[in-house]
Amino acid sequence: MRSALARRCVALLAVAAVAAAVASGAAVASSHDATIAVENGTAAPDGTADLSVAVDRAPAGLSGFDVTLTVADGSVARVEDASVAPPLGDVANVSVSDDGTTVRIAGIDGTDAVGENAGDVRLATVTLRGEAAGETRLAVGTVHALQSDGGDPVAAQTTSGTLTVEE
Secondary structure, three states, X not given: OHHHHHHHHHHHHHHHHHHHHHHHHHHHHOOOOEEEEEOOEEEOEOOEEEEEEEEEEEEOEOOEEEEEEEEOOOOOEEEEEEEEOHHHEOEEXXXXXXXXXXXXXXXXXXXXXXXXXXXXXXXEEXXXXXXXXXXXXXXXXXXXXXXXXXXXXXXXXXXXXEEEEOO
8 A cells, every 4th residue: 555655656746747847848948038030021923022031139239140041832932032131241141042942141240230139130131032823931940040249149939921922
């Protein structure tokens, strides 16, 4: 009887420990310093739309970024070009994939133009060309780097934008 009670207590403690670990992990996962968001846009087939990519806040300033964006449906739209926004264009790199479905964009603020507590900082503009009527997402697939003025990584969540291609 005593060993059955002991096993139940151990099992209950194990369940409680797992629940606590999951709860604390969820709290950590939802704790972000910033959000990188892509705006929505509209284009005609064979037309273009410029979608802005921005970070909502930079509590400790922003020294640079490096992100890869992906078009979900290349039959609806393709990346035609991209550019780094002026405050972060001191050193800039843009690389569009051959098939136009991904673009890697990096920029550095070498003059401290994006200071502490900056908000709504435009990182880049991505130009999409409409291929056929429909909708597709432009998602931030990977945040390779987002750094504060002190060089510390900034934890970021991402929000996709949608391009609607309509006749």
